[in-house]
Amino acid sequence: MEQNKIIEIKNLSKQFKDVKAVDDLNLNVYKGDVFGFLGPNGAGKSTTIRMLLSLISPDNGEIKIFDKSLKENRIEILSKIGAIVEKPDFYGYLSAYKNLEILGKISGREISSKKIMEVLELVSLEKRYKSKVKTFSHGMKQRLGIAQALIHDPELIILDEPTTGLDPQGMKEIRDLIIYLSKEKNKTIFLSSHILYEVELVANRMIIINKGSAKVEGRVEDLLNANKLRVAVEVDNSEKVKMLLSTTRWNENLETVANNKMIFNLPQNEVAELNKYLVENGILVNALIPTRSLEDYFLTITQKASG
């Protein structure tokens, strides 16, 4: 089935002096997606988003949004996009309302004051609409950032790390809002994040990028298949366990053995069974840690990026 492509990025590259920020990136976002754009800090997420919004121009490659070339249809495309790019900055000397009014006026359509108040209500800032933005906390600015992205009722919403700096309650509110916008308002959402868990909770499709290019792409369900866990089992004698399992169906699931740590790829419902079998056969199981392969991978590249 040919789905409606909302964003189509082909062979996108951007270099800053010696650093290749984005390197031959390809991705597709379809209508109705909540698309997780995942990568560690410095992976090229923001550079990609800036190119999607024409803040910076690509060295190479093509961006199509709503099936049209961004380069040639910039204004038409931007009128249907709402976005937060990095931290939410506003005209601090103006009120929240006035900021939205100004941004609304240049959004290509008439924005009523009723609409402004509705959007402020959606992000729970309606009581502070008169306050100057410079008096706002980071969380309030983050919410106002979402408000300005929604003010002109865009089809595509691009959110760059929208939960950065928020407390768990604030993070949850934003997640709920994303789900609401996707489910109730049928928006397509492009969500960048460096936290896998966050993407997993809201996205249906995702891509992981590192060093400017795509590493993994697909449906979140498939990529994070909860039925196939990577389970690290720590035992007292791995040789004995190997022998014991050699005749069982679990032999196929064994991936690696290092010292007394054995890694199995297992469906979730078999974890308990394996444990029971080992214990019944006199094996001392010190620890049984289920992890997911993608999570491991992501953790590795994130650690590399931050280390």
Place this chain on the structure above:
Amino acid sequence: MKFFTFLLLPFIIFAQSNNPDVIIRNLKNEFNKVKDYSVDVNIKVDVSFLKVPEMNAKIYFKQPDKIHIQSEGFAMLPRDGLYTSPLSFLKNDYTAIYVRDEIIDGSNASVIKIIPLNDKGDLVLTTMWIDQKRNVILKVESTTKTNGTFTMDLNYGDNKYPLPSSMLFVFNAERSKLTQFDRNDENSKKKKPQMISGKVYISYSNYVVNKGLPDSLFEQKGKNNSNISSDVH
């Protein structure tokens, strides 16, 4: 016309004096008929480094030497050329010498030289052309200590009193400090002091004579007034 002039000539010569003191006394007596007057003046200045529009002012005079100038707007009048009274040339001690008679603009005039006897005034040597028939000065040529030389040509029209209806003032002075004000100006920097000449044309109208001007008028002070004391020269 020539014929008539020829006929009249002996009579005129008869009425004329060659004695400078008599001529000057007659001049003074004639002017003393005027106790005070006011007059509207129109001033046109033609000086190369002065670009000034036509100006109007009102001059008040009261004997012996009270002068008051009033103007709605700005007016600049030459200090030496502010002719209000023929007596202004005769204030200090002097010797007068009769030189000759000349015809000026069709009028016969006696040329009198005035030589000051001391250094008090600014005038060094003054020559006056006096019309003895009307007892008025037709022309003055003078050398001053500070302001170069000047000449005045006076016309009287048909005024009842010996007061001019127009006057052309021509002066020659060294252009020195006059133009040092504009330090940033290239032209003035490069130009060396030079002789400059200028003309001021004054026409007098609406004389009001002997109506008794109060002394207080000559003591007024203000932006639009100027009182000139007797030391004009």
Place this chain on the structure above:
Amino acid sequence: MIKLINIELYKIFKKWRTYIGFIAIAILIPMIEFAISFEGTRSLNFVTREIQQTFIFVGNLLNTYFVSYLILNSLAIHIPFLITLVAGDLLAGEATAGTYRILITRPISRFEIVTSKFIAGMIYTFLLILWLAVISLGLGYFLFGTGELIVLKSGSIIVLAKNDIFWRFLLAYGFALLSMGVVASLAFLFSSLVENAIGPIITTMAIIIIFLIISAINIDIFQSIKPYLFTSYMNTWSSFFDNPIDTTEIIKSVSILAAHIIVFFGFTLFIFRQKDILT
């Protein structure tokens, strides 16, 4: 576009730095005028002392025109500073605040952004000059009244008739607007290059001061480059007080200054359209 200009003006006039210029003029001009009024005609005498030996002056030469002329003459450095304060902030201010991101991601072209900001900056410049004109002439009228204007120019003393002056002031202020337009567009150009408003303000002022110093020093090499410095044409406003007016000189200066504005604006547009927004 008008909507954008309105928004830019709204932003300009919501910043307190905008009012520094208006406040400075509102303090400085009255100070000068009260000082002159206190000094009385003494402040005029330095102009007229020499000719007063030859001529008697009657009338009100110490009037609002004289004072306003004097003020216009002495503000060659101060007004540019007040202009750069706002013009240098127009683009760089958005960079500093990070608001480029919410502005440029809107469906408006960069051409529109640059042009609307430029026009808003010019309107600010216009209002500042208008304010200067109103305060100098208005307060001057209140303190000194009107009268003829005495001007010293090219070794001449020019006295202009009372009813022959006001239009000259209008044109002179108009010319001052053009000069300040050059200052504004230069600051605007620098503003497009950097992420902080201090840079454009200092750079623009440094250029103006250096140019003025070069013009003022009487060394042949400096004098020979003087025609290439835009500051050399900023004083031509005083030509409107010449009699007769040297139209050729004014047209030359106006064209040179206008060309500067166009070139500076063109560069700004060129730079800004290519600019990667990284703030």
